[in-house]
Amino acid sequence: MKVQTLTRTDERFLTSDVFDRDQRVARPDHGTWDEPGRRIPIYHRCGVLVVGGGPSGTAAAASAAAAGADVALLERYNHLGGLSTGGLVIWIDRMTDWEGQLVVRGFAQEVFERLPADAIAGPTREDWGSQEPDKAGYWSHRTAGFHGVVTWSPTIDPERLKLLSQEIVIERGVKLIYHSWAALPIVDEKGVVKGVVFESKEGRMAIMADVVVDATGDGDLFARAGAAFVNDIEQADVHHCMNTSWLFGGVDMNRWIDFKTGRPDDHAAFMARGREQLKLFERPFVSWRNDIALFMGPRQSGYSALDVDDLTAVEVRSHRAMAAHLDYFKAHAPGFEDAYLLQSAPQIGVRHARRLVGTDGVWRHRWPEGRALPDEVAVSPAVSPKFPNISVPYGALVPEKLDGLLACGRHISCDRNSHGFMREIPQCWLTGQAAGVGAALAVRHGVAPRAVDIGALQAELLRQGVYLRPGAAVQPEPLVASA
Incomplete structure (x- = not known):
């Protein structure tokens, strides 16, 4: 068995051993079977349908509802939270930047304000950004100290997060549908996504929606609807x-x-x-x-x-x-x-399957710039203190050609280097919130998601507590912890 040990660099976050696969046995050809055509019932109609209840999908559904949309959330398991709960990825990566400023806010901040205190472990706010050797050294062994800096990278109780995620979307009037797996997008003759076909214990049914948010994590819907995607990987990273x-x-x-x-x-x-x-x-x-x-x-x-x-x-x-x-x-x-x-x-x-080809994306060549893009809908902490905070554009969520659909979570438009951190749970909360608000505004104004007014989108994100930088409709208040 070949073992590769990845070392930390400016473009990677953690050291880790990576183990190659076992030899694969070829699958035999067992022929085909022709499925007969059939008429299936429409289970539900809504303004915004979010498919996938992981971190991005939960944030998308909650935020679309908060923006006034009629929302349904389809989830294949019996809980929300995805990898942050059912996947036991209970270490939530950095929500602060290297100065100690909380930049992952909005839905994510609400989650931590509402979780019980005994469901969270991490440094106190006063220590975020601290470079004191003793503090940074202590937290480096507890997933919250990196490059000599204390960060807000808490660990959480997954059962508490499951319950809270569920209650937030129910509070906001989202129609929650568990134990249901989306099978196919419904695409009209103009190439616009209009809903999905899903499978459950009741059999095959459909949900019709004005806008669909693909939060499957693997891009299952946008790929099956014909949107372009890439799946190249960075070998010197665990992201694949x-x-x-x-x-x-x-x-x-x-x-x-x-x-x-x-x-x-x-x-x-x-x-x-x-x-x-x-x-x-x-x-x-x-x-x-x-x-x-x-x-x-x-x-x-x-x-x-x-x-x-x-x-x-x-x-x-x-x-x-x-x-x-x-x-x-x-x-x-x-x-x-x-x-x-x-x-x-x-x-x-x-960690990775497909990545959308969007109208824009999060690109490695922009890392050193630090500027807020005109259509910024989120701000991500950079992978190391060498780089400034990274602007996430709305175009990273919008398919290059496909209409009626937005993407969020680990399959957004980005290069393989940027995917190393854009796949993380805080970034999924961010892009999910942006997609949810974008979908809600598209429904409200009767336009395609790509035609949503960016100023109105940024204003609603700011109203929901998201951190954005100059160029947004309203300037955010700074939130910095004293070290």
């Missing part, structure tokens, strides 16, 4: 890897961190022996509780998120790795003597 995350209970993460920091030679030997014995090997991360450890790997390369055999193979490897890690850590890792299997993620950790 897959895995199923898991949690161990009964641990003492403070003891583990003391071992890691106080006995570095022993820790290095422990990690080397783990790689040798287990092959697929991952280190633990802190969670929202000291007695629960998070494993967000091993990260596996060479598999396709669009191939059912590959998805199955990653699940099999990940679950086997979970059991093997428990045995190894219980036997050799301080703080893990009483560990037990708490939970494997019900959702596979897909």
